[in-house]
Amino acid sequence: QSALTQPASVSGSPGQSITISCTGTASDFGGYNLVSWYQQHPGKAPKLIIYEVTKRPSGVSYRFSGSRSGNTASLTISGLQTEDEAEYYCCSYAGVGIYSLFGGGTKLTVL
Amino acid sequence: QLQLQESGPGLVKPSETLSLTCTVSGGYISGSPYFWGWVRQPPGKGLEWVGSVSYSGNTYYNPALTSRVTVSVDTSTNQFSLRLGSVTATDTAVYYCARLSPIYGDYFDFWGQGTLVTVSS
Numbered sequence: 001q002s003a004l005t006q007p008a009s010v011s012g013s014p015g016q017s018i019t020i021s022c023t024g025t026a027s028d029f030g031g032y033n034l035v036s037w038y039q040q041h042p043g044k045a046p047k048l049i050i051y052e053v054t055k056r057p058s059g060v061s062y063r064f065s066g067s068r069s070g071n072t073a074s075l076t077i078s079g080l081q082t083e084d085e086a087e088y089y090c091c092s093y094a095g096v097g098i099y100s101l102f103g104g105g106t107k108l109t110v111l
Numbered sequence: 112q113l114q115l116q117e118s119g120p121g122l123v124k125p126s127e128t129l130s131l132t133c134t135v136s137g138g139y140i141s142g143s144p145y146f147w148g149w150v151r152q153p154p155g156k157g158l159e160w161v162g163s164v165s166y167s168g169n170t171y172y173n174p175a176l177t178s179r180v181t182v183s184v185d186t187s188t189n190q191f192s193l194r195l196g197s198v199t200a201t202d203t204a205v206y207y208c209a210r211l212s213p214i215y216g217d218y219f220d221f222w223g224q225g226t227l228v229t230v231s232s
Contacts, residue, residue: 034215034217036217036219045222045224045225046150046158046207048219048220051217051220052217052218089157089158091158091160091219093216093217098174099160099171099216100160100163100216100217102150102157102159104157105157105158
């Protein structure tokens with residue numbers, strides 16, 4: 001099973017919005033709407049920022065939002081801030097036998 | 112607040128078995144609806160799910176690793192463990208333990224700080 005496909009890098013200026021895509025096959029998503037997103041700063045553990053495609057855990061900024069269309073999930077960050085500069089990973093639940101499948105990661109640079 | 116902490120050797124010889132333990136504090140594994148699992152990250156690379164376990168001991172493994180991996184739980188010590196056999200240099204990674212969501216275990220909501228395991232003679 002290959003990783004989900006994410007762009008290697010995206011960039012934006014403070015205050016702007018960016019979107020990170022996460023593409024797979026139908027089997028990569030297993031017929032479920034169970035996609036999560038993680039933010040990872042260098043040398044730190046990943047942090048959950050979106051689960052079940054659109055839900056935000058308590059304490060995560062409203063500037064982070066998720067969506068999905070077909071076999072592509074997306075993470076949008078609005079009102080970019082310098083502290084948003086990090087690596088972002090998507091993850092899908094692919095069903096019994098495969099379970100959790102991560103994307104390759106996207107490096108966000110805030111210029 | 113739930114906390115997870117990995118422990119184990121930082122250096123393992125090729126062909127030997129990597130063993131790590133995750134100690135959970137601020138909550139209990141026993142009777143909880145959550146899954147508990149391991150994710151690894153080779154230096155400079157992305158995340159890879161390794162395997163997960165329920166409090167009752169049901170296990171779920173990455174198909175690419177299933178022949179070499181064992182994840183187990185010890186509710187008496189509030190710990191769960193990872194064993195990865197026949198390791199090679201490609202198993203060198205930061206290994207994170209994490210709590211997974213109930214029902215499907217589809218997202219990881221609490222993470223340990225991670226521990227680097229290097230496979231080298």
